[in-house]
Amino acid sequence: MNPVSDLIKTLADQYGRNRHNLLPILQGVVEQETYLSEFSMIEIARELDMPASEVYGTATFYSFLEYKKMGKYIIRICKTITCSMKEKNQILLAIEDMLKITVGETTPDGTFSLLQTNCLGFCHKAPAMLINNDVYTELTPEKVREILTQYLNKRKEGGQNGN
Ligand code: FES
Numbered sequence: 001m002n003p004v005s006d007l008i009k010t011l012a013d014q015y016g017r018n019r020h021n022l023l024p025i026l027q028g029v030v031e032q033e034t035y036l037s038e039f040s041m042i043e044i045a046r047e048l049d050m051p052a053s054e055v056y057g058t059a060t061f062y063s064f065l066e067y068k069k070m071g072k073y074i075i076r077i078c079k080t081i082t083c084s085m086k087e088k089n090q091i092l093l094a095i096e097d098m099l100k101i102t103v104g105e106t107t108p109d110g111t112f113s114l115l116q117t118n119c120l121g122f123c124h125k126a127p128a129m130l131i132n133n134d135v136y137t138e139l140t141p142e143k144v145r146e147i148l149t150q151y152l153n154k155r156k157e158g159g160q161n162g163n
Pocket residue numbers: 078079080081082083084118119120121122123124126127128
């Protein structure tokens with residue numbers, strides 16, 4: 001069987017095949033696959049016995065659910081006003097320069113994807129970014145280079161889940 005189908009079946013079982021648990025199932029697929037493919041959404045609809053249009057409608061409501069393949073680490077830079085006033089662009093430039101990608105791109109080796117996002121709720125510690133589920137605040141270009149170097153080293157070591 002297809003590994004994505006297996007994953008979705010496992011998640012559907014774990015959440016009692018209850019359509020009210022659609023969101024954690026969507027999140028579970030994104031955590032493993034980095035994105036929701038059309039195939040995934042159709043499989044989820046089938047497993048939960050609900051219209052694919054409802055799965056798609058719910059999935060597309062949330063900005064943290066991606067629809068194209070992402071890198072192992074998804075960097076989300078806050079683009080909202082406080083971070084912008086606190087030199088978010090300097091952070092973005094440091095990342096783009098280091099990884100040689102721009103917003104919306106993924107490194108050729110599939111390690112990082114770079115995105116912008118709305119307020120992360122850490123305005124008091126701006127500028128802020130997320131890498132997968134980890135929050136980083138009070139960023140400077142130097143600090144962000146150190147953080148990315150740590151991720152690159154983890155990736156090379158292939159540590160715990162590569163994280
Ligand atoms: S504006 Fe960036 S965390 Fe709120």
